[in-house]
Amino acid sequence: MRLPICLFDAKTGILCPKCEGKFKSGHLTKTDVDLSIKLSGLQVKIPELDKTTLLHALEVDGDLALVMGKGDHDILRKNHRVFRNLEKEVGRKIWVVEGETSDRQVLEDIFFPIKILMVNVVWLPDGSKLTKVIVPGRKTKRFPLDLERAKSVVKAIRGIDLIVEFERS
Numbered sequence: 588m589r590l591p592i593c594l595f596d597a598k599t600g601i602l603c604p605k606c607e608g609k610f611k612s613g614h615l616t617k618t619d620v621d622l623s624i625k626l627s628g629l630q631v632k633i634p635e636l637d638k639t640t641l642l643h644a645l646e647v648d649g650d651l652a653l654v655m656g657k658g659d660h661d662i663l664r665k666n667h668r669v670f671r672n673l674e675k676e677v678g679r680k681i682w683v684v685e686g687e688t689s690d691r692q693v694l695e696d697i698f699f700p701i702k703i704l705m706v707n708v709v710w711l712p713d714g715s716k717l718t719k720v721i722v723p724g725r726k727t728k729r730f731p732l733d734l735e736r737a738k739s740v741v742k743a744i745r746g747i748d749l750i751v752e753f754e755r756s
């Protein structure tokens with residue numbers, strides 16, 4: 588597994604001078620370090636982690652957003668068993684997105700397993716913009732996503748101001 592800190596640091600829980608420097612200069616956060624140590628320790632229980640790259644970890648309203656390498660959403664999020672284990676072991680609600688990809692892809696990753704019907708950018712008179720996601724069908728009680736939380740995560744990861752509408756009201 589690739590992590591924002593050295594593998595050795597993650598295994599021992601002690602940062603080397605180089606990583607310590609990145610931490611002090613703000614290039615690494617405490618969440619990056621803590622989650623690197625945590626995930627490194629989970630590789631035996633969740634071997635799928637071995638093939639993934641953690642770029643950055645953010646804490647959003649108590650949840651954890653993992654910004655990962657290319658293809659890692661498929662490995663960690665789309666595999667129901669792996670994802671359930673990961674959330675159980677970390678003890679938090681987890682959101683997985685990929686770092687080097689489009690806004691649209693990040694939104695699709697956040698909304699998974701809900702499919703997005705359409706994404707529109709809405710410009711406001713003051714020049715700021717909102718991103719509107721339209722979800723198929725109508726909102727039911729069984730809708731699996733916490734939309735307010737999803738909005739906070741998207742804002743924290745990509746700076747996107749999100750509004751969500753359902754196709755039918």
Ligand SMILES: [Zn+2]
Nearest residue numbers: 593596603606
């Ligand atoms: Zn290091």
